[in-house]
Amino acid sequence: MKESVFDAFFAPEAIVLFGSVKAGKIGYEILKSIREGGYEGKVYPINPGGGEVIGYPVYRSLDEVPEKADLAVISLPQRAVAETIVECGRQGIRAVIIISSGFSEVGNDQAEKELVKAAQAWGIRLIGPNCAGLMNPWRRHFPSIEVRALPGHTAFITQSGALGGATLGWAEERGFGFSKFVSYGNRCDVGDTELLSYLADDPETRVIVLYIEGIDRGREFLRAAREASLKKPLIAIKSGRTRAGQRAASSHTGTLAGVDEIYNAAFRKAGIIRVEGIEEMFDLCQAFSECPLPAGNRVAIITNSGGPGILAADKAESLGLNVAEPSSSLRDALKPSLSPHSSLKNPIDLTVESGYEEYRLAVEKALLEYDAAIVINVATPYLDSNGIARGIIDAAQKARKPVVTNFMAGRIVREAIGILKEAGLVNLATGERCSFVLSKLLERSKALGRIPVSLLDSCIPHRQNSLRERRFSGGFPLHSLIEKAKEDNPHLLEPEALRLLHDYGIPVPRHRWARTEEEAVEAAEAMGLPVVLKVVSPDILHKTDLGGVALPLQDRNDVAKAFTRLISLGQDGKRIEGVLVTPFQSHDIELLAGMVRDAQFGPVITVGLGGIWVEILGDAVYGIAPLSIEESEEMIRSIRAYPLLLGLRGKKGADLRALGELLVRLSRMALAESAIREIDLNPIFPLERGFFIADARIIL
């Protein structure tokens, strides 16, 4: 018996297999897979029919099995699964894989709940149901119905068994191996979160890949992923991006796919690298398994042919790599040994007249001044590609910098690619793909230097403490303000919203809640004209649309008239609770900041261009709360309009630190006040010092 339940799943000493083992049945396929995979432990098929199958005696019941197994695999009809779990519990089995389907994926949530209940009662952990099983190729352990994986260094966790199977098929064709494979199907118990923690410490695993359709317990997932990503690269394929994709996801697994932008923000926070599909994934897994991380973004592209070198260079630059010119000393070092037709720019074009020595020299010298190299060999039938491969290997092994190769194409380079692979070099199908993987190696290299350890955990208590202090010292019962508002209104009145923001340390404009014309005029004169008047009403959320805003008001008379007009908006029965008076301010740049609460990841903070630009340009970025000041500033830097904030054409720049602080505080407030559903500060005018929140909406 294994101590950790994950050891029981991935390296059991004895397995019991429940289900029909007649040829063609899934139970039979699993048994065959276990056997043909070369499993070294014991396997006990269990079926009331008894008999023998492919050399194994079939036991009529679990009681008959002569030893204690540590893993059970169940491929029985749906109705028999729950009772089998109980049987396993009685016999001390703690790890169960349920291949059987017919549970929540077809709407039968009740049956699935019963599985979980039975398992919890017996301290059993479940993988599945409706899954394709798992594999540990290093242990020759294949309780699965899919193509058996070769041993390798990539762990693959998949929500879709079929996609997992397809990936295994592809991998087999390419000789690509896996350290672990898990299809968790409906994920009624063990899911990504725990698997990530386990695989992060698994010695055979160098890279972890997740295929995700939807996540539950999003914040737990984030925490586990963040920790794992500090140890190993995490790559995710997340489907369900667009409208049609999301619809299919909800019908397929019963999980609700989140808004794609929010997933991106969550992945960023957790250090997960998102890829578009299986091909990118394979490329990255190879690179992360074999390549050292680059210390900078300078890439040398070495080629014997112009065209493919250019395509690689184009891609590299578009991904933020620096395809810098070689130094004059590098050029001097290369010139004497190369063909006179060589181009000593970058790409460095060695021309078709180069072999072992030219490649070796060029790669070796280039890696003295570049952080990484892409080496391309466009072969012709009469070229010694094996020699070129050896030249690259000899140079790369000296350098301890990432070198990715692209030998093209087909039959004439097959042997050379084998030589490269043997030496631990990664060869990809095109130079563009080489650029892509280098950009991701660089991204990870940056991230490892940047993700603060335990950021989420350290942030939350800190925030809560400081808030509690403030509440009691300031004496203002924030929560009760919200409680009170909730009774009647779906949103805070604007003066309440400003008060709440203020109490979370967010600077708000001077303002006064005026109930009478006299109060309004007096407030306007006190704060200095021109001013803005806005109607305050629990029944009016979109004030502008209803004529509920009057601006700019230049004198007493304007203010008095505006007051009368705004109050008259109550004629049709809307409750009017006076007006809000604030100074008038305008600005040619309008920002917005806000919060939406995601079902999986909790409060998500957004910042972007405001005003009319919101809808047109969608220039907004998202971040999962809580935000550190570094994360907030990074968000601001990544909005498209960022250069505007730096001050163009002689204008002064905006106060970026203040805007960063605003996001940090919004994120804390959103975490603390869970009754707030949405915050919308729009527009915000960025000032040379601070900012001016021209409108604030808080929805409960």
Add this chain to the structure above:
Amino acid sequence: MKESVFDAFFAPEAIVLFGSVKAGKIGYEILKSIREGGYEGKVYPINPGGGEVIGYPVYRSLDEVPEKADLAVISLPQRAVAETIVECGRQGIRAVIIISSGFSEVGNDQAEKELVKAAQAWGIRLIGPNCAGLMNPWRRHFPSIEVRALPGHTAFITQSGALGGATLGWAEERGFGFSKFVSYGNRCDVGDTELLSYLADDPETRVIVLYIEGIDRGREFLRAAREASLKKPLIAIKSGRTRAGQRAASSHTGTLAGVDEIYNAAFRKAGIIRVEGIEEMFDLCQAFSECPLPAGNRVAIITNSGGPGILAADKAESLGLNVAEPSSSLRDALKPSLSPHSSLKNPIDLTVESGYEEYRLAVEKALLEYDAAIVINVATPYLDSNGIARGIIDAAQKARKPVVTNFMAGRIVREAIGILKEAGLVNLATGERCSFVLSKLLERSKALGRIPVSLLDSCIPHRQNSLRERRFSGGFPLHSLIEKAKEDNPHLLEPEALRLLHDYGIPVPRHRWARTEEEAVEAAEAMGLPVVLKVVSPDILHKTDLGGVALPLQDRNDVAKAFTRLISLGQDGKRIEGVLVTPFQSHDIELLAGMVRDAQFGPVITVGLGGIWVEILGDAVYGIAPLSIEESEEMIRSIRAYPLLLGLRGKKGADLRALGELLVRLSRMALAESAIREIDLNPIFPLERGFFIADARIIL
């Protein structure tokens, strides 16, 4: 002897081959390729050494050759090439391929000019030099050093011989064939333009692919490409997008890569489909060779596995395909025959329990209401993928709509993919790639209905005529205005620029060129205050930066003061020629329109967001002059800020027709007035009726 010189290149009856035919030499490789390829005509190697090689007698000179050849292939050292061309000319050969290098690609432009001179003197056409030769697999004609192509329906024209070779290597691995292959190297004579015209009428060619690093004679190329694209799909891989890529391109072939955006505009105009790399290219060639074009954008995705279906749906929607829900009648038609766990949304998930009949039925019924289908089969070892393939074939052959399949993965679907291919169905590596090719089939389908035949040709005379009429009837000597200005100034003065725009039918604001304070005041009052005053000076192009603009001026006094200040800008010796008075206007949306003159494609018109947004958002689109009104309106629709022009939040929309007309007229003016180098109308305020050009610059 062949009548057309292209027939002599691609289907010669006899070939002479100049060059060393010693084993290992390029001449030897070419001879071997011709022989092993199974060429049925005569081949005469020529080398002063004589003798015999791989069964061919070697002739000591061209004179000794017993018959008239129609094609010569030259693989001699550079210095011997020109005289050999003369020899060929004397013997009546009119088609010559020059494999030899050492010409303009290494800076030896003079030697290349001599080739061209010799060829022109004898009426000879050249392909090369510095090229990899050509192939016509349908004639078993392989005068080339590269991997021999299988016969197929894609013609491949490549500027880079090496990239061409790599493509052939890939193709061989995939069993992908070609109708023609041409590597034209330095393109000293025959280039894309003529090859396009030839291949457009070549019966074996269904798709034409171009690998381009740079283009010369851009407008000729456009005209040939546009005509060819009406007959066959044209696909281009254009390298040299980013900074590094462009640098390499200029060192590689001596051609200057144009600005990427301009290439995109040119390709759009010519109906060329641009792809990123070789993999996309292969996918598209297969689809264009085999699939009918869709009549609309509704795509059914039929799968037996959720995950891959979702990924395909995501991609499809992101590319503008419509992954619409099935109608209830389609659902009703399918439901009785499918597994109860099937999902009848889109993707239609048949589940793993489906085979021949389920796939046949689903594809057949879906194609009754969708324009195209993506059919995915994620195989497991125990699934009958061959049966599924046959089901899809039986349904697809009935429908005459595009059906693209994705069978995954590896060994277990190899046979089924063969069955699909045999039946003329296209199988791609992922569902996402299926979405990509369908989006491009759709694009072509749209383009064929939309590209007006001979647009360029019909536009130019029309424009010139109408302008000539206008000039002479209006009596205003436009050209002389520019001629006059050019003498002293690199740009027109703003009043001159407005005059020029006006005379090309572009509405400009009321304005007056005032030389005295009195004139300025009088003009201001005549056109109505407030007004703007701008300094007029041949020495001041960027007026705002120097304080050369005064606005808004509310009364006579303001105008008088502003006049004095603006005139004083001449204190440091700048020539001041009075001020321009125009009405003051402001607007929250600022557009720009302009023109730059590209060395290859001539005048390129641009439109986009103006003001501070130009630099930040780069929201500009480009179009090659002349523009039709349809093209202009399409450009305006494709700027990101387009929704703003439709009128947001109750605001009135802009006059899109007037903006479209502006671009049309700008494009005509730019073609007619070749002395204009650049036009910059920025900002332009889009109005409910017409527009207001607030600033105009015309650079000569």
